Amino acid sequence: MTTAHEKYDRLIARARLLPPTPTAVAHPCDRSSLEGAVQAAESGLIVPILVGPADRIAAVAKEHGLDISRYEVVDAEHSHAAAETAVRLVREGRAEALMKGSLHTDELMGAVVKRETGLRTARRVSHCFVMDVPRHPDALIITDAAINIAPTLEEKADILQNAIDLAHALGIEDVRVAVLSAMETINAKVPSTLEAAALCKMVDRHQITGAMVDGPLALDNAIDPEAAAIKKIDSPVAGRANVLLVPDLEAGNMLAKSLSFLAGADAAGIVLGAKVPIILTSRADSVPTRLASCAVAVLVAQARRSAPSGVVR
Numbered sequence: 001m002t003t004a005h006e007k008y009d010r011l012i013a014r015a016r017l018l019p020p021t022p023t024a025v026a027h028p029c030d031r032s033s034l035e036g037a038v039q040a041a042e043s044g045l046i047v048p049i050l051v052g053p054a055d056r057i058a059a060v061a062k063e064h065g066l067d068i069s070r071y072e073v074v075d076a077e078h079s080h081a082a083a084e085t086a087v088r089l090v091r092e093g094r095a096e097a098l099m100k101g102s103l104h105t106d107e108l109m110g111a112v113v114k115r116e117t118g119l120r121t122a123r124r125v126s127h128c129f130v131m132d133v134p135r136h137p138d139a140l141i142i143t144d145a146a147i148n149i150a151p152t153l154e155e156k157a158d159i160l161q162n163a164i165d166l167a168h169a170l171g172i173e174d175v176r177v178a179v180l181s182a183m184e185t186i187n188a189k190v191p192s193t194l195e196a197a198a199l200c201k202m203v204d205r206h207q208i209t210g211a212m213v214d215g216p217l218a219l220d221n222a223i224d225p226e227a228a229a230i231k232k233i234d235s236p237v238a239g240r241a242n243v244l245l246v247p248d249l250e251a252g253n254m255l256a257k258s259l260s261f262l263a264g265a266d267a268a269g270i271v272l273g274a275k276v277p278i279i280l281t282s283r284a285d286s287v288p289t290r291l292a293s294c295a296v297a298v299l300v301a302q303a304r305r306s307a308p309s310g311v312v313r
Contacts, residue, residue, distance in 0.1 A: 005132060005266065005288040006132075007138065007139045008132050008139075008266065008268070008288045008289070008292040008295075009288075011170065011268075011292055011296065012043070012045070012291050012292060012295045015045055015295035015296075015299055016043070016045065016295075018298055018299075018302050020041070020044055020045055020046050020047045021045070021097050021297065021298045021301045021302075022046070022049065022096050023040075023046040023048050023049065023095055023096070023098070023099050023279070023294075023297070024049045024051055024086035024087075024090060024094070024095035024097070024098050024099070025037045025048045025049065025086070025101050026051050026085075026086040026098065026099065026101050026103060026108055027076070027079045027082035027083070027103040028048075028050055028051075028060075028099075028102065029052050029053065029056050029057060029101060029102045030101075030102040030283075031060060031063075031064045031066075032102070032283040032285075033100070033101035033281070034050070034057065034060050034061060034064070034066055034068070034101070035064065035066060036281055036290040037050065037099060037101075038066050039287060039291065040099075040290065040291060040294040041070075043291055045291065045295055046097065046099070046294055046297075046298070047071075048071050048072075048099070049071070049072045049073075049086075049089060049094065050068065050071055050072065050073045051073075051074045051076050051085050051086045051089065051101075052082040052101065053075065053076065053078065053082075054073050054075040058073075079103035079104075080107060080111075082101070082103065083103060083107050083111035084111050086108075087111045087114075087119055088117070090119060090275065090276050091119070091275075095276070096301045096304075096305075097277050097278070097297045097298075097300075097301055098119075098274075098276060098277075099278075099279040099294070099297075100278070100280050108278070109125070112125070112274050112278065113274075118274075119276060120274065120275075121273060123161070123162060124148070124151075124158035124159060124162075124273055125271060125272070125274055126143055126144045126147055126148055126158065126163075126271070126272055126273050127143065127145060127146035127147045127269065127270070127271050127280070128141050128142065128162070128163055128269070128270050128272060129142045129143070129252075129268065129269055130166075130170070130267075130268045130269075130270065130292065130293075130296055131260075131266065131268075132265060132267075132268075132289075132292070133259055133263055133265040134263060134264050134265065136223075138242050139170070139242070140242060140243075140244065140259075141163055141166060141167055141242065142244045142252055142256050143159055143160075143162070143163045144246070144249060144252055145249060145252030145255065146252075146253070146269065146271075146280070147249070147271065148248075149248065149249045149250075150248050150249070151248065153198055153199070156195060156199060156245065157199065157207065159245065160177065160179075160213070160245050161208050161209075161210075162273050163177070163243050164208070164209075164210040164211040165210065165303070166272055166296075166300060167211070167243055168210060168303065169296075169299045169300045170296065170299055171299075172242060174212070175210060175211035175212065175242065175243060176212050176214075176236065176240050176241050176242050176243065177213040177215075177243040177244075177245055178214060178215060178237055178238070178241035178243070178244055179195075179196035179200070179214070179215025179217065179245045180215065180216070180217060180219060180244055180245060180246050180251070181193045181196055181215065181218065182218060183216060183218055184216055184217050184221055184231060184233060184238075190216075192247035192248075193215075193216040195247075196215030196216035196217075197215070197216065199213060199215065199245075200215055211243070212236050214235045214241075217233070217235075217237070217238060219244075219255070221233055221239060222237070222239070222244060223239065223240075223241055224239055225238075226239070266285075266286060266288060266292070268289050268292035268296055269293055270293060270296045270297060270300065272300070277296070277301055278297075279293045279294055279297045280293070281293050
């Protein structure tokens with residue numbers, strides 16, 4: 001049995017072996033967001049560039065006893081300007097990651113996906129939870145539970161490839177993806193089972209690479225070997241999946257929150273598919289979860305630096 005946060009501790013320890021990643025923190029104007037950036041900096045994970053109203057950031061730091069004297073502050077009048085400025089710092093090469101502060105996710109992502117001035121790549125932008133689930137031996141990647149509401153088959157292919165690339169960046173050697181549905185058999189009345197089958201064939205044709213992928217699989221026979229054996233599913237993924245591709249945002253959001261609130265799991269969040277990793281944290285996140293989100297971004301940034309030219313991650 002693993003101890004609390006053991007999987008996150010391993011991620012954080014691995015990320016600390018790398019140089020801290022310059023990170024543009026957009027609008028850190030409350031205690032949670034500013035403290036999270038400072039904690040990640042003090043842990044040797046990031047070098048924050050604090051982007052937002054300078055006087056307001058200074059006031060929050062003073063009120064809560066946070067020392068930000070070592071960190072660069074880039075003045076931006078309001079949250080919208082902070083998002084635009086943080087994205088510009090990335091485009092200028094001054095930052096290799098983005099971190100959400102006390103602004104709405106849509107506001108930050110709006111700046112990220114702008115065609116002319118944003119951070120788009122050829123890939124669809126998607127979100128992954130890297131979940132530390134008690135009594136589960138390994139970290140579990142769930143995608144997409146936060147950005148793409150009802151992705152098409154083409155969009156799911158990008159979401160899947162983003163998750164596979166993330167798993168490799170985290171040092172997972174055998175990436176085993178379960179494409180989830182309500183059942184493990186193909187049923188024309190359940191569109192997610194047809195899309196799961198199509199994704200598996202795309203893997204066979206090398207349109208998606210880097211992992212063993214199987215689906216459709218129900219959640220039980222995706223992660224529980226006994227359930228897979230009972231159903232007589234002969235697959236290297238069934239019962240052993242470490243990446244779960246959900247049918248849509250609603251299913252993913254419910255799955256992630258069920259694990260968090262009923263099973264005591266922690267959920268580190270990262271957005272992929274842009275030119276740099278984007279750290280999404282919530283006010284309710286624990287310190288280990290905040291640090292794990294930053295550690296994931298550090299590892300993704302390192303994978304991007306070491307990837308062959310032209311490879312999009």
